[in-house]
Amino acid sequence: MASRGVNKVILVGNLGNDPEVRYMPNGNAVANLSLATSESWKDQQGQVQERTEWHRLTMYRRLAEVAGEYLKKGSQIYVEGKLQTRKWQDQQGQDRYTTEVIVDQMQMLGGREGGGGGQQGGGYQQRPQGNQGGYGNQGGGQQGGYQGGQQGAPQGNPQGGRPQGGSQQPKQPPMAEPDFDFDDDIPF
Amino acid sequence: MASRGVNKVILVGNLGNDPEVRYMPNGNAVANLSLATSESWKDQQGQVQERTEWHRLTMYRRLAEVAGEYLKKGSQIYVEGKLQTRKWQDQQGQDRYTTEVIVDQMQMLGGREGGGGGQQGGGYQQRPQGNQGGYGNQGGGQQGGYQGGQQGAPQGNPQGGRPQGGSQQPKQPPMAEPDFDFDDDIPF
Amino acid sequence: MASRGVNKVILVGNLGNDPEVRYMPNGNAVANLSLATSESWKDQQGQVQERTEWHRLTMYRRLAEVAGEYLKKGSQIYVEGKLQTRKWQDQQGQDRYTTEVIVDQMQMLGGREGGGGGQQGGGYQQRPQGNQGGYGNQGGGQQGGYQGGQQGAPQGNPQGGRPQGGSQQPKQPPMAEPDFDFDDDIPF
Amino acid sequence: MASRGVNKVILVGNLGNDPEVRYMPNGNAVANLSLATSESWKDQQGQVQERTEWHRLTMYRRLAEVAGEYLKKGSQIYVEGKLQTRKWQDQQGQDRYTTEVIVDQMQMLGGREGGGGGQQGGGYQQRPQGNQGGYGNQGGGQQGGYQGGQQGAPQGNPQGGRPQGGSQQPKQPPMAEPDFDFDDDIPF
DNA sequence: TTTT
DNA sequence: TTTT
Numbered sequence: 154m155a156s157r158g159v160n161k162v163i164l165v166g167n168l169g170n171d172p173e174v175r176y177m178p179n180g181n182a183v184a185n186l187s188l189a190t191s192e193s194w195k196d197q198q199g200q201v202q203e204r205t206e207w208h209r210l211t212m213y214r215r216l217a218e219v220a221g222e223y224l225k226k227g228s229q230i231y232v233e234g235k236l237q238t239r240k241w242q243d244q245q246g247q248d249r250y251t252t253e254v255i256v257d258q259m260q261m262l263g264g265r266e267g268g269g270g271g272q273q274g275g276g277y278q279q280r281p282q283g284n285q286g287g288y289g290n291q292g293g294g295q296q297g298g299y300q301g302g303q304q305g306a307p308q309g310n311p312q313g314g315r316p317q318g319g320s321q322q323p324k325q326p327p328m329a330e331p332d333f334d335f336d337d338d339i340p341f
Numbered sequence: 342m343a344s345r346g347v348n349k350v351i352l353v354g355n356l357g358n359d360p361e362v363r364y365m366p367n368g369n370a371v372a373n374l375s376l377a378t379s380e381s382w383k384d385q386q387g388q389v390q391e392r393t394e395w396h397r398l399t400m401y402r403r404l405a406e407v408a409g410e411y412l413k414k415g416s417q418i419y420v421e422g423k424l425q426t427r428k429w430q431d432q433q434g435q436d437r438y439t440t441e442v443i444v445d446q447m448q449m450l451g452g453r454e455g456g457g458g459g460q461q462g463g464g465y466q467q468r469p470q471g472n473q474g475g476y477g478n479q480g481g482g483q484q485g486g487y488q489g490g491q492q493g494a495p496q497g498n499p500q501g502g503r504p505q506g507g508s509q510q511p512k513q514p515p516m517a518e519p520d521f522d523f524d525d526d527i528p529f
Numbered sequence: 530m531a532s533r534g535v536n537k538v539i540l541v542g543n544l545g546n547d548p549e550v551r552y553m554p555n556g557n558a559v560a561n562l563s564l565a566t567s568e569s570w571k572d573q574q575g576q577v578q579e580r581t582e583w584h585r586l587t588m589y590r591r592l593a594e595v596a597g598e599y600l601k602k603g604s605q606i607y608v609e610g611k612l613q614t615r616k617w618q619d620q621q622g623q624d625r626y627t628t629e630v631i632v633d634q635m636q637m638l639g640g641r642e643g644g645g646g647g648q649q650g651g652g653y654q655q656r657p658q659g660n661q662g663g664y665g666n667q668g669g670g671q672q673g674g675y676q677g678g679q680q681g682a683p684q685g686n687p688q689g690g691r692p693q694g695g696s697q698q699p700k701q702p703p704m705a706e707p708d709f710d711f712d713d714d715i716p717f
Numbered sequence: 718m719a720s721r722g723v724n725k726v727i728l729v730g731n732l733g734n735d736p737e738v739r740y741m742p743n744g745n746a747v748a749n750l751s752l753a754t755s756e757s758w759k760d761q762q763g764q765v766q767e768r769t770e771w772h773r774l775t776m777y778r779r780l781a782e783v784a785g786e787y788l789k790k791g792s793q794i795y796v797e798g799k800l801q802t803r804k805w806q807d808q809q810g811q812d813r814y815t816t817e818v819i820v821d822q823m824q825m826l827g828g829r830e831g832g833g834g835g836q837q838g839g840g841y842q843q844r845p846q847g848n849q850g851g852y853g854n855q856g857g858g859q860q861g862g863y864q865g866g867q868q869g870a871p872q873g874n875p876q877g878g879r880p881q882g883g884s885q886q887p888k889q890p891p892m893a894e895p896d897f898d899f900d901d902d903i904p905f
Numbered sequence: 906t907t908t909t
Numbered sequence: 910t911t912t913t
Contacts, residue, residue, distance in 0.1 A: 158378030159353035160394055165795055166346040169906030189907040190346030206348055231729055252440035263827040345908055353607055419541055451639040534730040534754030536770055541723035566722030582724055628816035733910030753911040
């Protein structure tokens with residue numbers, strides 16, 4: 154609730170992939186998204202240069218469900234959130250760090266198609282039992298704006314409800330492993 | 342100059358160390374700073390929890406020199422910039438990524454002491470020859486605001502002037518000295 | 530809750546006066562503050578020019594009480610909020626418009642004195658009966674950050690609880706007392 | 718260039734009208750735009766309420782020309798800028814104030830149609846002679862991002878070049894008069 | 906991996 | 910005056 158400092162990120166860009174939505178044992182959704190922002194400029198030789206920056210986004214709860222429902226590869230969105238760097242260990246046991254944007258506000262951009270891009274969406278992971286539902290379409294609709302449910306509260310503890318057992322920082326890589334394994338309480 | 346997207350970070354926090362200022366062969370300054378933002382909240386047991394986030398900041402040119410001149414461990418500042426993730430190889434030759442905030446605007450906060458914190462400043466690296474000076478105090482003064490000289494132009498190519506020979510992405514953390522020695526609290 | 534669009538203001542500046550805190554019949558607090566931001570530049574003649582911008586801030590509820598408790602003329606703060614333009618009628622019955630920043634997040638800046646400026650604080654309006662208190666020091670403390678209680682919900686309807694009788698847009702500047710007396714510098 | 722404070726506005730919304738672009742005697746373009754942001758929420762009775770906020774935007778130079786060229790009624794845009802309150806006198810000689818967002822960055826949103834809305838564009842004011850052109854399409858293209866040319870420099874003095882004679886604050890209303898009269902150096 |  |  155209180156804080157010493159300001160930690161704010163504002164991004165507008167396009168998704169590089171369909172959102173990856175998963176559910177925690179307590180039923181809370183978590184979504185991971187890759188967002189591209191790019192800039193171009195002329196170098197000293199007058200050549201146009203371009204650089205694309207990829208941002209790893211994490212959304213929780215309702216926002217994650219809305220992302221899974223309405224966003225897909227190519228979608229243009231506005232997001233607001235905070236920077237968070239997670240520590241994890243690679244297979245050699247070395248400390249690694251991954252910086253993500255924990256999103257607490259999202260706007261779909263781009264008119265009546267709801268910010269959709271070219272490809273077809275669909276295909277994200279099924280909701281496991283243990284989730285009593287209740288979210289779904291709620292507040293949905295195209296191009297609406299969404300906020301995290303517990304705005305102002307730190308969202309680095311995504312469990313929301315009861316404390317979870319299990320290791321907070323498993324010895325697994327977070328960043329888009331081919332065999333990324335979501336069988337734990339804490340997805341990364 | 343142009344861009345597709347928005348990539349903006351806004352931070353207010355305190356420096357964990359004196360800025361590290363270095364000079365590139367063309368005389369341009371580069372500064373690295375660690376900025377802490379923290380937030381606290383009450384958990385389900387009603388206990389106050391606190392989490393500190395450390396941000397790695399990079400400044401170029403005039404802004405870097407101003408940072409070296411006026412900021413020190415404990416200084417409270419406002420910064421605005423963009424996210425940039427650099428790829429580098431560790432000693433095992435594995436790809437590593439470091440996310441930084443490339444700062445293009447900075448404000449010293451905290452009244453007439455110019456945002457100063459507890460400890461005395463000083464001690465950052467000397468300006469090598471090859472730098473014709475020209476910056477120095479310029480625009481300085483207490484609690485002033487500073488902007489990167491080429492705002493709007495991508496600042497991922499910090500050389501500014503003539504193209505540099507040499508590898509752009511050496512097998513070492515660029516801008517991070519081999520013996521770079523932060524406090525243990527700071528995760529980079 | 531939902532929204533189409535983004536309406537965000539971020540300011541760092543100093544208060545031109547002690548906050549004016551008042552209480553509505555339902556006990557909710559409302560604070561009005563004048564915040565100065567200034568910029569300076571060199572004109573074509575090389576002369577330094579300066580321009581100060583005055584911003585009218587409005588805070589509600591807990592945030593308003595914290596402002597009344599901890600801020601005073603000269604305090605340096607960070608605020609985040611949204612733009613809102615109110616319509617009202619002057620004594621001639623003509624439509625007038627006032628643009629304000631409805632603040633939903635605030636940070637006191639400036640180190641251990643809690644962002645305090647030169648003068649002594651005090652002197653804001655007494656809490657009327659009809660307010661059962663309960664706020665006070667809550668969340669307070671030096672240099673903490675505060676958020677509006679109903680963040681994400683529109684705050685243009687500050688009553689919060691039960692609907693109020695009475696005209697929503699009286700023929701006078703709402704929240705501006707008839708004999709409201711700012712410094713001459715401040716244009717509202 | 719320097720500044721004490723931060724004065725930043727970030728908006729995403731739709732234009733209520735085609736941009737009004739005019740040219741100053743020195744050839745610099747000035748554009749005025751109306752941008753809507755809206756939010757909706759449920760009141761105590763569970764009824765959905767909606768509130769639309771209208772923002773008056775001002776752009777200068779290249780940005781103004783790009784706006785005239787590519788934006789129209791309904792266009793969805795992202796803008797970044799600063800708040801500025803102008804003082805003027807109404808016909809009774811009374812002081813009036815108008816708050817505007819002086820835009821220094823703009824992004825067209827909404828995919829391949831370049832952020833366009835429903836209606837046809839066109840119809841804004843012709844470039845007078847006395848303008849040697851030079852801008853035009855420059856940097857243009859759909860959905861690109863644009864920045865004001867003198868970012869960081871105060872943009873409240875839009876003349877850019879030589880100082881202008883003439884009254885800075887004519888006794889005329891600024892806000893969309895039917896017979897708004899642009900025969901002066903300073904458009905409002 | 907997006908987008909123009 | 911926009912948009913859904």
